[in-house]
Amino acid sequence: xxxxxxxxxxxxxxxxxxxxxxxxKVLGYDVNFLWxxxxxxxxxxxxxxxxxxxxxxxxxxGAIARFSPIMNSVxxxxxxxxxxxxxxxxxxxxxxxxxxxxxxxxxxxxxFVCKDVYLTVENNNTVFTKEINLNEKVKIPVAHGDGNYxxxxxxxxxxxxNKQIVFRYSSKSGKIDETYxxxxxxxxxxxxxxxxxxxxxxxxxxxxxxxxxxxxxxGALILNSLAHxxxx
Amino acid sequence: xxxAKVLIKRRPSILDPQGKAVEKxxxxxxxxxxxxxxxxxxxxxxxxVDDQKAAEEEVNLYCTKLLANPIMEDYEFELEPVLSSxxxxxxx
Numbered sequence: 433x434x435x436x437x438x439x440x441x442x443x444x445x446x447x448x449x450x451x452x453x454x455x456x457k458v459l460g461y462d463v464n465f466l467w468x469x470x471x472x473x474x475x476x477x478x479x480x481x482x483x484x485x486x487x488x489x490x491x492x493x494g495a496i497a498r499f500s501p502i503m504n505s506v507x508x509x510x511x512x513x514x515x516x517x518x519x520x521x522x523x524x525x526x527x528x529x530x531x532x533x534x535x536x537x538x539x540x541x542x543x544f545v546c547k548d549v550y551l552t553v554e555n556n557n558t559v560f561t562k563e564i565n566l567n568e569k570v571k572i573p574v575a576h577g578d579g580n581y582x583x584x585x586x587x588x589x590x591x592x593x594n595k596q597i598v599f600r601y602s603s604k605s606g607k608i609d610e611t612y613x614x615x616x617x618x619x620x621x622x623x624x625x626x627x628x629x630x631x632x633x634x635x636x637x638x639x640x641x642x643x644x645x646x647x648x649x650x651g652a653l654i655l656n657s658l659a660h661x662x663x664x
Numbered sequence: 665x666x667x668a669k670v671l672i673k674r675r676p677s678i679l680d681p682q683g684k685a686v687e688k689x690x691x692x693x694x695x696x697x698x699x700x701x702x703x704x705x706x707x708x709x710x711x712x713v714d715d716q717k718a719a720e721e722e723v724n725l726y727c728t729k730l731l732a733n734p735i736m737e738d739y740e741f742e743l744e745p746v747l748s749s750x751x752x753x754x755x756x
Contacts (some may be wrong), residue, residue, distance in 0.1 A: 452698055499730070528733070535736045542681045582678065582736065664716070 435659040436462040438476030440506065440522075442497045443468065447483035447637060449579060454642040455480075455515035459652060459658055468500040476516045477662045479506055481522025483575070483637055493536055493578045494524030496580065501631050515559055515658055520576055523623070523633030532626055532633045533591070539576070540616025546575040548648070549614055549636060551622050552602040555595045558625055559661035560632045569606055570599075570650035572636040574622075579615035579635040581624075591624060599623035600632055602651045665712050666719045670741040672705040672732045709748070719743055723732060 439451045448465065456463045464474045473479065486497035497503065504527070510516045510531055518526040526532045539545060548571055556566045564570065583591070591597050599622040602608045613620045615635070623634030638651030674680060680702050687701040709726075711719040723741055732739040 491731065495730065495733070535733055536734070538681050539677065540679065540681055542685050551674075580679075580681075 433575055433663065434462050435477050435662045436464065436475060437478050437480055437659075438466045438483055439465050439480045440466045440472055440502055441482075442484065442486035442500060442521075442525075444486045444488055445484035445521070447521075450637070451482045451639040452664040453479050453520070454651070455655060458642045459655060459659070463654075466502055466638040468497070468502050469614070471501050471505045473502075473505050473509055478517065478658055479509060480639075481506070481516065481518040481525050482639075483520030483522060484507070486521055486525065488577070489521075489648045492528065494521060494526075494528040497525045498529040503568050507531065510626075510631050513628070513630050515661065517560065517654075518633040518656065519637055519639065520574075520579075520635055523635055524578065526631060531631050532624055533587045534563060534581055534624070536578050537582055539579050539580050539614070544575075544577040545576070545579070545614045546572065546573070547614065548573045549622075550602050550604050550612065551599040551636060552606050552608060553598065554600055555598045555625070557595070558598060558629055558632070558657075560658055562600060562661065563657040567606060567629075569602060569604055570653065571604075571648060572638055572641045573648070573649050574614050574636045575590060575640075576615070576635055581615075581616065581617035581621045583618065588619065591621075594627055596624050596627065597621055598625050598632060665710055666716065666743040667713075667746045668709055668711055668719070668723045668741055668743055670709075670727060670731060670739055672703075672724065672727070672737050672739045674702065674704060674709065674737050678736045685720045689698050705731075711743070716743060718743075 455461045494564045601613045606650040638654040641648035641651030682703045683701040690698040727739045
């Protein structure tokens with residue numbers, strides 16, 4: 433059996449082809465694009481909500497994309513346990529759709545940030561991270577203007593208690609403080625998972641770190657973990 | 665028909681980096697008494713129903729489901745009766 437990924441294409445998505453290329457050409461999985469006006473997930477095993485600027489980021493990032501027809505199918509898919517990975521704008525859409533808790537606001541610096549960052553993996557008992565060691569540091573690039581994750585105290589306590597914080601911005605050696613936080617997110621949060629463990633949102637782009645040519649391959653650990661979780 | 669005027673404000677606990685940046689501009693202008701600048705959203709639209717209660721319901725739904733994010737924003741609105749284009753035509 434070959435694992436089949438579905439990459440959703442919203443108007444304004446611009447990392448859909450990066451995801452397609454990495455999954456298909458570099459990692460060798462089956463991939464289909466899923467148009468935002470369709471409702472058919474084409475028997476995808478895993479859904480990717482890619483990065484970009486869906487609907488021009490109007491109103492709030494991800495706010496309008498969540499009403500695309502395809503999102504009804506994605507929400508049902510997630511509710512029935514299907515694996516969904518939201519990257520960057522995809523993470524913002526998952527928050528707006530209520531599939532993950534919290535909100536995303538403008539970077540504290542007000543600058544668009546585009547650079548490689550290190551993430552500490554704080555939970556490797558997930559389908560997204562099972563092939564990474566606990567507390568391992570992975571190098572993955574970020575590229576966003578609105579990546580400043582925020583949630584109220586109650587939500588944060590729950591996230592910590594349920595081990596839902598999967599990735600935090602850190603130094604190469606794992607030091608977690610403001611210096612290594614590219615956007616001002618609360619608790620240096622870079623990626624969170626839902627309680628059930630089948631929906632993950634992250635600001636960094638694993639699909640841009642899959643190719644040895646780019647001298648970055650840690651993103652493949654996440655995409656492969658996911659694919660292998662379908663097979664096992 | 666009603667004209668809705670909606671004001672959407674972020675909660676005070678939510679950082680507003682845009683307001684902060686603009687306030688720096690105020691300092692450069694030499695304005696020394698400006699503080700707590702917050703940049704929020706003002707949205708106008710028409711609601712084509714005759715009953716005010718029905719209009720309020722629709723505006724509330726629009727605000728809670730799309731215009732505002734209830735996790736970080738509060739909203740308030742006013743409704744102003746306007747003649748619909750249809751009724752204007754009838755009068756002509």
